[in-house]
Amino acid sequence: MDIVILGAGNVATIFGKLLFQKKHKILQIVSKTPAHAATLAMQLQATFTTNIKDVDTRADLYLFALPDNLIQETAAHPVFKNKFLVHTSGSIPAAVFKNFTESFGVLWPIQSLNAHVEKLPEFPLAITIGNQSVLSDLMKLCNDLTDAQIVVLNDEEKRQLHLAAVFASNFSNxxxxxxFAYCREQNIPFSLLIPLIHETAVRIHDSIEPFAMQTGPAIRNDSVTIQKQQALLVQKPQYAKLYDLFTECIRDELLKNKSLNG
Amino acid sequence: MDIVILGAGNVATIFGKLLFQKKHKILQIVSKTPAHAATLAMQLQATFTTNIKDVDTRADLYLFALPDNLIQETAAHPVFKNKFLVHTSGSIPAAVFKNFTESFGVLWPIQSLNAHVEKLPEFPLAITIGNQSVLSDLMKLCNDLTDAQIVVLNDEEKRQLHLAAVFASNFSNxxxxxxFAYCREQNIPFSLLIPLIHETAVRIHDSIEPFAMQTGPAIRNDSVTIQKQQALLVQKPQYAKLYDLFTECIRDELLKNKSLNG
Known part of the structure; x- marks a missing residue:
């Protein structure tokens, strides 16, 4: 496909390079920052512009790898009227494009992508389509982008999965x-916790629910330890609230599981 | 050293095997469950008993790899009077032994250990000592147990680190x-989130604070997405409370960092 990429950040760079390797022609990079646009354009043997009026109108696909708040206002420009428009955001529905064209969709990489890492992590892709006609094109693009899982979601499902990702990734971070902050304050090396953090995440698999691996005072219903830990947090009201809420959630889940099992 | 191990669970099994490999003599396994005691004793060429009165009194070290709530009551038995007593718990202070002996300490593996995995994860060890005389023995034992980081903490520091571990591991799990529960309810494959969960944890390193890697709507101060996600959670008051609290914490941290940087 002949592709114009809007944006020159992490997703634009990674998707651009992967598509270029798979012999797609990247016609043009569009970015407000000339240095970023030029750098990526050179890597992808594309032209570039910083002005939306100069967008190359010959592309088969316009890939909006832009910050969430710029997608709709950018797509509203007449140059995109009736073009094939695809964005890459987890939190913005595909329907953001529906007043401008009939061919639209989303390719959302379900991963935290950083263009500067040496080895890309595995990234599943969620496809959301405006109508059935674009599905096979998006599916082909996905196969050129990733070897990981590909799934087709509607806007509502995508919204749900994005919320689940916020819990699983943003909040765990x-x-x-x-x-980290607590260890620094107490002058204890945070590095001691890194193997535990890795192991807790890496043992998450498809076949067993995470709660089966729950450890700690709450799941043991160890009130003595819980009270001691709450006492440590009296000077930290937000930490204390999170502590209490998690403890309550884990205990509730425990009771729920017990009543399910007998 | 000649060692008696109390307990036959995950930590007893893993520590027992590692110490046995390093030519320590495991004299005896003490466990209330005969099958567990016998199985581990056979693997370690040790005897076993289910009765505390029959504990072998010739050992150099009594390793209490017991549930938290059994450590103190077990150590109170006269058979342990003035012996070298060490437990492995993160949440119990070393001082739990102080009425029974002068030689005591803790070897806490800062890891979620499961005896049934094929490859043990890296585990740092925290040493807590009752008095200086046991430090060199515990340090030698640590070197026989792990190639990872070893640190000496007092009871107070250990308590702090254990609380940090609860946040970093139990609550993230x-x-x-x-x-997982949210995806199951919405009929979306949870497997799509696993690479993201792994990546979020694995990019945690010593040299950079986790907040520098924070992503998601809260750190972007993206009120539109935050409000939409809050709306998805109206039927789930606990999830909603956690969502709001994390969002508030992340925004506060953002403001704090901004004011620090300018």
Whole structure:
């Protein structure tokens, strides 16, 4: 396919390089930052522009790898009228394009992608389509982008999965930060926790639910330890609230499982 | 050293095997469950008993790899009077032994250990000592148990690190469970999130604080997405409370960092 890529950030760079390797022709990079646009364009043997009026109108596909808040306003430009428009955002529905064209969709990489890492992590792709006619094209593109799982979702399902990803990734990263900050404050090496963090995540598999691997005072219903830990947090109201809420959730789940099992 | 191991669970099995390989003599396994005691004793060429009165009194070291709530009551038995007592718990202080002996300590593996996995994960060890005289013995034992980081903590520091581990591991595992339950309810494959979960954890390193890798709507201060996600959670008050609290924490941290940087 002949492709114009809007954006020159992590997703634009990674998708651009992968598609270029698979012999797609990248016609043009469109980015407001000339240095980024030029750098990526050179790598992909494409032209570039910083001005949306100069977008190459001959492409088969316009790939919007833009920040969430720029997708709709950019797509509203007349140059994209009735073109094949695809964005890559987890939180924006495909329907953001529906007033501008009939051919549209989303290719959402379910991964935290960073163009500067040496080895890309595995990334599943979620396809969301505006109508059936674009499905086979998007499926082919997916196969050129990833060897991992590919799934077709509607906007509602994508919204749900994005929320689940926020819990599983963004909030767990914040828990790591809490542990980091706490260790730093207490002058204890955070590095001691890194193997545990890795192991906790890596033992998550498809075949067994994470709760089966739950450890810690809450799942043991160890009130003595829980009270001692709550006492450590009296000066930290937000940490204390999170502690109490997680403990309550884990205990509730425990009760639920017990009542299910007898 | 000649060692008696109390317990026949995950830590007893793993520590027992590692110490046996390093030519320590495991004299005896003490466990209330005869089958477990016998199985482990056979593997370690040891005897076993289910009765605390029959504990072999000739050992250099009594390793208490017992559930938290059994450590103190077990150690109170006269058979352990003035012996070298060590337990392996993160949440129990070394001082639990102080009324029974002067030689005591803790070897806490900072890892979620499962005796049934093929390849043991890396596990750092935290040493807590009752008095200076046991430090060199515990340090030698640690070197026989792990190639990972070893640190000496006092009871207070150990308590702090254990709390940080609860946030970093137990609570993050519960977040994975929430994502799992949410996906199951919505009939979306949870497997799509596994590479993201792995990547989020594995990119945690010593040299950079986790907050530098924070992604998601809260760190972008993306109020539109946050409100939409809150709306998805109206039927789930606990999930909603966690969502709001994390979002508040991440935004606070963002403001704090901004004010630090300018």
């Amino acid at each position: 914040y828990l790591y930060q809490m542990a | 519960y977040l994975y469970q929430m994502a």
